[in-house]
Amino acid sequence: MITLELRFYPLAEIKELMDTKRKETITNNLTKWGYRYEWIPRKGVNIIETPDMGKPEEQLKSLLMRKLDLDARADYQAFAAFFFKIVDDELFLTTPWGTRAKIISDEFGIEVSDRTLRKYNAKLVEKNIMVKDDSQYEYWYTTYICGEKCQDVISEEEEFAAMEDWFNKRKEYLEAADLEYSEAIGVEGSRNPNRWKIAMNKLWETTKIVYYKVKGWNFNAFKDADLKEIYRLSALVVADIEIPEEAEEIVEEQVKFNPMDSCTGPNGEFIF
16 A cells, blocks of 8 residues: 555656556555545546544554555454454354354454455465464354354363264264265275265254364464554454444244255365
8 A cells, every 4th residue: 555645646656656557456556545536537646535544443454455455445343353353362263253253243243244254364364474273173063043053162071972972973974875875886985975965964864963173273473563563453443343232132933944055065075
C-alpha cells in the first residue's frame, strides 16, 4: 500500500507510484486500499478521500493489506478476533473451524463463516506465518441435537473409551466393505473405492456421532515486528467491539440430516 494525498495525480505520476501502466490495476489498488477517487480519462486521478488511519481498525486494515494482501472490503473485525484468539487461546488452535466461528460469535458478537476463517488462515500459511503442527492436537466429536451441529473436545476418560470403541467399529466396517468388494470382483485383497462412505454411513446410522483428530497450528516466527503490531492492533479492535446482548435461543424442529453425505470426496476419501 502507498500513501496518497488529497490532490490530483497526473497519469504519469500515478503510473510511476503504482509501478504499472494498467488503469485496472491502479483503480483496483485504490479501491482495495480504501481510497475514494475520481478517475479522469487520459489525465489522471483525483484522490477525494483517504483512509482514516487514526483508528486501530484502519491501522490494522492498512497493515494487513500490506502484509497479507487482504482486500479493503474484508471483515477486519472478524480477522482481529480470529488473530487475537489464535495467539491468546491455545485450545483455539486445535478447534474445528465451525466451532471457531461459533466461539468468535459468542465472545465478540461477530458473525463469520468457517470458510472465511479458513481463508484468513490460508493467508497466514501462504506468507509462512503459520505452519501445521502434527505434534499438537486434540480429539473432538461432532453430533447433531435438534438439527443443530454440536462439537466438543474429548476430555473425560469415558469419552475416550467411547471414542476408541467407535474407531474399532470404523476399522471393522472398512474391512467388511473391502472384503465384500473383493468377493464381488473376484480379486482378493482389493480396496473398495467407496469404503469410507460405506463405513461412515454405517457408523452414523448406529452412533449418530463422529470422532476425529484436529491438528494444531504454530507461528513460524512471531519475532516479526509486523506480527507483533498485528496482534497489538487486533487486541485494541476486539476490546472496542460492543458485544450485543445475547439473543434468546430458539430450539428448531429437528430435521433429518446425514452429515455423512458430504464427508467423503469423489474417491471415497474421508474429509469430515
